[in-house]
Amino acid sequence: MNASYGWKKVGALVLAVWMIVSAALPGLASAHATLLSSTPADQTSVAEMPEQILLTFNETIQGEFLSIVVTDTKGKKMPLEEARLSRIDEHVVVADRSGEFPDGIYTMNWRVVSADGHPIRGTIRFGVGSEGVLTDAGTAGGAADYTPGADTVAQRAILYTLLSLTAGSLLFLGFLLPAELRGSRDIVRPARIWFWGSLAGLLVVVLIGLPLQAKLFADVPWSEAFGKEILSQTLEGTSSGRMFLLQLLLLAMIAGAVIVNNLMGWGKRGGHWTIAIIGFVLLLVTKALTGHAAGSEHVFAQVLADTLHLLGASVWVGGLLILLLLLPHAKKGEAAFWTASFRRFTPWAFGSVIALVLSGVVMSLAHVPGWSALFGSRYGVLIVIKAALLLVMGALGFLHFRRANRRDGERNTLSLAAELAVGVIVLVLAGLLTNVPTPQPAAAAPQTFSDKQQAQDADDAVIALKVEPLQVGTSTFTVRFTDKYGALRTDWQQVTLKIAPQASPDDYTEVRAEAQQGGNYTASGLYFGSAGLWKVEVHGLSEKFEQADYTFTMEVR
Structure with a gap:
C-alpha cells in the first residue's frame, strides 16, 4: 500500500468522524443538576409567604453567580436578599424575604451553577393568600434545559482531541518507540512536533476556558466575559476557576519534565517520563473535579472512575492516533516500526479496555437507577451505544494484535483507521456523558398519613385521621370517629381542624370538616405551605356538646 495514499485516507476518515460527532454535541448536551423541590412549590398557593425561599437540587451547587428574582403580575420585583448557598447543605440555595408579599400570584426566576460547571435556570409560579389561587395550571414552571452554545461545544471537542493526542505522544516517546528507531529523525522529530503542538494547544484551550466559563456563569456576552470583576469572581468562587490555576501548573510540570528528559536523551531515563505522566493524570483529575462526579454523593469513587475512564479512552485513542500519524514517516524502518511499536502498544490498549470497563461499570451503577433507565433514558442509551462501540474497538484491536505478531508484519492501515474512528466516537461519548442528565429514580408515590388515637377529654371517642x-x-383530611368498642359514631354537629407548622404554632389555619356519606368528615385545601413537621389538631363537638380532641404530628416532605 502506498504510504501517502494511506495517510490521506486516514486523515479524511478521522476528520469526518470528528466533525460529525462535534456537530452532534449541541443537540444532546444538557445539564446534570435537577431541581428536586422548592419552597414555595411550583403551581401551589401558600397562606403566607415564607421567611425564606428554598431551592433543593440533586447535586451540590457552586456558591457564585446565584440568582433568585420574584416578580408580581405587573412585573414588579419583590423584596428579597441575595441568593446564597445554605450553610448546612450545599444542595440548597436560599433567599431571605426582606419585605412584605401581598396576596397575589408571583413568578420566581432562578439561576444557579451546578457542580459540573453548567448554568441551570428555571421558573416557578406560586400564589400567596386568598388572591393567590392558581387557576391556569397549564402554564407550569420548572427547570429549563441547558444547551451549550457553539463556543462551548468547540472548546470541549478540541480539549478531548488534544488530551488524546498528548497522551498518545507521551506514550509513544516514552514507551512505544523501538530502541532501534530512537535515532531516526524521520520518526522522532514528527513525534516531538505532535507532542509540543498538542501541549501548546491544551494551553490555549485552558486559557480560553476561563472567560468561557465566566461568560456562562454570569450569563453575559463575550464582550463582557473578560471583565476583571467577572473573571475574579470565576477564579475565586467556582471550582472551574480554582482548577484553572492548577491546570496551568500541571501543563508547566509536564513541559518541564519533558524538556529535562529531552536534554538527557528521549526515553532513556524513565523517571522524567513518570513525572510527565503523573502531571497528565492529575490534569485529567482536574477535569473530573469540575464535572458531574464533584456533585455526587461518593465524590472520591466517582472522581476516580471519571479519571480512569478518560485516561483509558485517551491512551487507547491517542496511542492509535499517534501511531497512524507517524506511520507514513517510517519509510525505511517501516517493518520494525510496525512490528515493535504495535506489539508494545498492545498491553497499553488492553489496560485501557480494563480501565474503561471497570470505570464504566462504577459510573453506570451510580447514575443508572435500573434496567428500564438503561434503555428508557438518553443517558442510558448513550451508555449502551458506547459499550457496543467498545466491543467493536476491542475486536479490531485483537485483530491488529494478531497481525502485529506475524513474522511478515502484515498491516492494514484502513482497519487501524476504523479502530481509531470508533475510538474517537467512544472518547466523545465519554465526554458527552458528563453533560447529559442522568436518569432520575422513579418518583416515589405520594406519602399518606394515617393514625388512630383515643380522644382527649372523651372516654368514649377514638379519632382516626x-x-x-x-x-x-x-x-385531603379525612376524620372518622368510633367508640371504644370500634362502632362508628356520627353524632357530631361540628368537626374542625387546626393546622399549623410545629415551628410556628401561631401561624395556624382553621378549617371545618364537612360530614360525608359513610360517616367520614373531610376537608381539602392548600394547608401545607412548606416541608417540615406539622401539627393537625382535630376537634369534635357532639350533639350532646361532648368534646373530643387530639393533636396529630406529621412530617410533610
Whole structure:
C-alpha cells in the first residue's frame, strides 16, 4: 500500500468522524443538576409567604453567580436578599424575604451553577393568600434545559482531541518507540512536533476556558466575559476557576519534565517520563473535579472512575492516533516500526479496555437507577451505544494484535483507521456523558398519613385521621370517629381542624370538616405551605356538646 495514499485516507476518515460527532454535541448536551423541590412549590398557593425561599437540587451547587428574582403580575420585583448557598447543605440555595408579599400570584426566576460547571435556570409560579389561587395550571414552571452554545461545544471537542493526542505522544516517546528507531529523525522529530503542538494547544484551550466559563456563569456576552470583576469572581468562587490555576501548573510540570528528559536523551531515563505522566493524570483529575462526579454523593469513587475512564479512552485513542500519524514517516524502518511499536502498544490498549470497563461499570451503577433507565433514558442509551462501540474497538484491536505478531508484519492501515474512528466516537461519548442528565429514580408515590388515637377529654371517642397526599400543596383530611368498642359514631354537629407548622404554632389555619356519606368528615385545601413537621389538631363537638380532641404530628416532605 502506498504510504501517502494511506495517510490521506486516514486523515479524511478521522476528520469526518470528528466533525460529525462535534456537530452532534449541541443537540444532546444538557445539564446534570435537577431541581428536586422548592419552597414555595411550583403551581401551589401558600397562606403566607415564607421567611425564606428554598431551592433543593440533586447535586451540590457552586456558591457564585446565584440568582433568585420574584416578580408580581405587573412585573414588579419583590423584596428579597441575595441568593446564597445554605450553610448546612450545599444542595440548597436560599433567599431571605426582606419585605412584605401581598396576596397575589408571583413568578420566581432562578439561576444557579451546578457542580459540573453548567448554568441551570428555571421558573416557578406560586400564589400567596386568598388572591393567590392558581387557576391556569397549564402554564407550569420548572427547570429549563441547558444547551451549550457553539463556543462551548468547540472548546470541549478540541480539549478531548488534544488530551488524546498528548497522551498518545507521551506514550509513544516514552514507551512505544523501538530502541532501534530512537535515532531516526524521520520518526522522532514528527513525534516531538505532535507532542509540543498538542501541549501548546491544551494551553490555549485552558486559557480560553476561563472567560468561557465566566461568560456562562454570569450569563453575559463575550464582550463582557473578560471583565476583571467577572473573571475574579470565576477564579475565586467556582471550582472551574480554582482548577484553572492548577491546570496551568500541571501543563508547566509536564513541559518541564519533558524538556529535562529531552536534554538527557528521549526515553532513556524513565523517571522524567513518570513525572510527565503523573502531571497528565492529575490534569485529567482536574477535569473530573469540575464535572458531574464533584456533585455526587461518593465524590472520591466517582472522581476516580471519571479519571480512569478518560485516561483509558485517551491512551487507547491517542496511542492509535499517534501511531497512524507517524506511520507514513517510517519509510525505511517501516517493518520494525510496525512490528515493535504495535506489539508494545498492545498491553497499553488492553489496560485501557480494563480501565474503561471497570470505570464504566462504577459510573453506570451510580447514575443508572435500573434496567428500564438503561434503555428508557438518553443517558442510558448513550451508555449502551458506547459499550457496543467498545466491543467493536476491542475486536479490531485483537485483530491488529494478531497481525502485529506475524513474522511478515502484515498491516492494514484502513482497519487501524476504523479502530481509531470508533475510538474517537467512544472518547466523545465519554465526554458527552458528563453533560447529559442522568436518569432520575422513579418518583416515589405520594406519602399518606394515617393514625388512630383515643380522644382527649372523651372516654368514649377514638379519632382516626388520614391525610393524603402528605406533601406541600393540596391535601385531603379525612376524620372518622368510633367508640371504644370500634362502632362508628356520627353524632357530631361540628368537626374542625387546626393546622399549623410545629415551628410556628401561631401561624395556624382553621378549617371545618364537612360530614360525608359513610360517616367520614373531610376537608381539602392548600394547608401545607412548606416541608417540615406539622401539627393537625382535630376537634369534635357532639350533639350532646361532648368534646373530643387530639393533636396529630406529621412530617410533610
